[in-house]
Amino acid sequence: MGIFNKNYYESVKVQKRISNSIILILLLLGSILLLSPIWWMFATSVKNMQEIMTYPPTFWPNEWNWSNYADTLEAAPFIRYTFNTLFLTGFAVFANTLSNSFIAYGFAKIRFKGREVLFAILLATMMLPAFVTMIPHYVMFAKLGWLNTYLPLIIPQFFGGAFFVFLLRQFFRTIPNELMEAAKIDGASHLYIWARIILPLSKPAIATVAIFTFNGAWNDFIGPLLYLNDESLYTLQIGLQVFKGQVSTQWNYLMAGSLMVLLPVIILFFIFQRYFIEGMNLTAGSKG
Amino acid sequence: MDKKKMLPKKRVLTLEQKEGLQGYIFISPWLFGLVTFMAGPLLFSLFASFTNYNITSRMDFIGLDNYIRMFTNDSLFWISLGNTLYFVAFSVPLTTIGAVLISVLMNQKVPGMRIFRTIYYLPAVLSGVGVYLLWMQLLSPNTGLINTILSWVGIQGPAWLFDPNWTKPAIIFMSLWKVGGSMLLYLASMQGVPQSLYEAAEMDGANPFRRFWHITLPMITPIIFFDVVTSTIGGFQVFQEAYVMTESGDGGPANSLVFFNLHMWNKAFEVFDMGYAMGMSWVLFVIIFILTFINLKLAPRWVHYEGGK
Numbered sequence: 001m002g003i004f005n006k007n008y009y010e011s012v013k014v015q016k017r018i019s020n021s022i023i024l025i026l027l028l029l030g031s032i033l034l035l036s037p038i039w040w041m042f043a044t045s046v047k048n049m050q051e052i053m054t055y056p057p058t059f060w061p062n063e064w065n066w067s068n069y070a071d072t073l074e075a076a077p078f079i080r081y082t083f084n085t086l087f088l089t090g091f092a093v094f095a096n097t098l099s100n101s102f103i104a105y106g107f108a109k110i111r112f113k114g115r116e117v118l119f120a121i122l123l124a125t126m127m128l129p130a131f132v133t134m135i136p137h138y139v140m141f142a143k144l145g146w147l148n149t150y151l152p153l154i155i156p157q158f159f160g161g162a163f164f165v166f167l168l169r170q171f172f173r174t175i176p177n178e179l180m181e182a183a184k185i186d187g188a189s190h191l192y193i194w195a196r197i198i199l200p201l202s203k204p205a206i207a208t209v210a211i212f213t214f215n216g217a218w219n220d221f222i223g224p225l226l227y228l229n230d231e232s233l234y235t236l237q238i239g240l241q242v243f244k245g246q247v248s249t250q251w252n253y254l255m256a257g258s259l260m261v262l263l264p265v266i267i268l269f270f271i272f273q274r275y276f277i278e279g280m281n282l283t284a285g286s287k288g
Numbered sequence: 289m290d291k292k293k294m295l296p297k298k299r300v301l302t303l304e305q306k307e308g309l310q311g312y313i314f315i316s317p318w319l320f321g322l323v324t325f326m327a328g329p330l331l332f333s334l335f336a337s338f339t340n341y342n343i344t345s346r347m348d349f350i351g352l353d354n355y356i357r358m359f360t361n362d363s364l365f366w367i368s369l370g371n372t373l374y375f376v377a378f379s380v381p382l383t384t385i386g387a388v389l390i391s392v393l394m395n396q397k398v399p400g401m402r403i404f405r406t407i408y409y410l411p412a413v414l415s416g417v418g419v420y421l422l423w424m425q426l427l428s429p430n431t432g433l434i435n436t437i438l439s440w441v442g443i444q445g446p447a448w449l450f451d452p453n454w455t456k457p458a459i460i461f462m463s464l465w466k467v468g469g470s471m472l473l474y475l476a477s478m479q480g481v482p483q484s485l486y487e488a489a490e491m492d493g494a495n496p497f498r499r500f501w502h503i504t505l506p507m508i509t510p511i512i513f514f515d516v517v518t519s520t521i522g523g524f525q526v527f528q529e530a531y532v533m534t535e536s537g538d539g540g541p542a543n544s545l546v547f548f549n550l551h552m553w554n555k556a557f558e559v560f561d562m563g564y565a566m567g568m569s570w571v572l573f574v575i576i577f578i579l580t581f582i583n584l585k586l587a588p589r590w591v592h593y594e595g596g597k
Contacts, residue, residue: 027404035407129569136328137329194314222527244421251425258421
């Protein structure tokens with residue numbers, strides 16, 4: 001055919017340009033579609049109730065009532081909830097990065113009898129629906145007298161999670177053993193190797209665990225719902241849920257509250273998006 | 289040295305044994321968690337499902353009563369199971385197909401791709417009550433964004449969360465918004481497809497559609513499989529959407545959002561019929577196990593692994 005023909009190249013070039021334009025338009029449309037809910041949340045949060053009820057709804061608020069935010073903060077003790085949530089989230093991030101990297105080191109870098117079987121069990125536990133253990137956990141913590149404290153939300157975080165152990169183990173295995181061998185010859189213990197060699201080399205993976213844990217703990221709803229009754233202990237998620245019942249028709253307050261709860265996650269996402277995305281790739285590459 | 293004298297029969301640990309011991313020390317937190325937060329609770333739950341346990345004093349063995357009651361005398365059990373199956377049957381295929389299609393677009397070389405990837409992934413990291421409240425607002429029948437957009441093209445949108453026929457589609461629609469999580473998995477695996485395959489196909493004159501169908505799709509089937517299995521398992525645990533997005537977690541109009549886990553939650557923590565609820569959780573586990581097993585059995589028919597198996 002006309003591969004050696006000048007026209008062929010021209011037509012390929014034109015085709016590429018057309019298809020690229022189509023792709024760009026599709027991606028742009030998709031972006032608008034995906035982002036419009038967030039814009040809508042923001043727009044609603046600054047409208048007054050009258051404007052929210054008008055039909056057809058306005059995309060660009062006629063009036064920007066920034067005071068909605070102050071009113072929302074006043075209507076529910078969100079500052080308190082924020083501190084509670086930060087406390088729990090901080091604990092979760094600390095406990096998860098520490099324990100999971102410790103456990104994963106054992107699975108990745110130390111040979112011992114039964115390692116493969118135990119690792120298979122670890123993977124199998126990922127398949128278990130959370131609801132199967134939820135009621136026994138509740139019973140257990142109730143008998144321990146831990147209801148209405150943060151203990152049920154903190155203590156279990158210290159014993160590792162299958163997904164994170166798996167993720168970190170995959171990463172640790174990519175670190176060459178020669179580095180460890182050299183340290184071993186100098187008399188270093190596994191504890192030393194873990195703390196001084198593996199952890200510093202694993203910052204991206206540890207960051208991934210930290211970010212995912214932050215996200216999970218910040219958004220955790222079922223845990224606090226189950227274990228916390230005292231309003232002074234509430235987290236943002238529970239506070240927001242209760243707030244929904246109190247101001248169910250006042251969408252501007254509800255959206256202002258929702259946006260304030262989601263904002264830290266959005267900001268974190270844009271700062272650390274590289275890690276968010278790398279973290280996913282890490283798991284994708286290893287599971288394929 | 290002293291210890292050796294006190295226990296003359298015990299041999300000194302070999303280097304290998306010492307190493308092994310350290311391995312167990314490192315994984316000991318997980319082992320402890322496995323026993324106290326997994327194995328123990330599971331055994332307790334299994335046993336308790338054959339009793340009338342209600343957390344206070346009662347725990348009489350009642351045999352299969354809970355299970356018999358579930359299957360013969362609890363209409364909400366069947367409704368909740370049906371609702372859950374409906375949700376899984378639509379949300380899993382739709383989000384999978386959606387994620388694959390979007391990741392094809394994401395895999396093209398056009399300017400600004402980094403920004404697009406960030407935008408498409410953003411909804412996947414947002415969750416919790418804030419997002420559900422947002423969607424309640426988006427779905428509101430008259431003044432919500434979705435029905436407004438529909439009205440532009442002359443469609444009178446349904447009442448969504450207020451119409452029992454549309455509550456589940458509404459929740460499925462919402463799950464599509466968060467398609468970015470799976471998208472990223474597919475994108476990562478698409479980027480692992482050897483470029484040479486595409487070049488060879490292009491030489492043979494294969495059009496983009498054929499290249500996708502015969503190269504990309506088979507090469508990413510392991511990830512599709514993984515995603516289908518995990519999202520099926522996740523789909524069966526749908527709970528928060530229904531709990532938050534309905535009036536005081538009652539399960540929506542005409543019980544249309546009473547999902548399996550919501551029913552179980554109410555049995556366990558509203559009426560404290562815990563033996564029964566734990567029985568339900570085991571039924572759920574069996575259903576998930578069977579479906580995962582079927583998925584695994586069907587996999588060789590369509591999942592393509594490089595280098596044969």
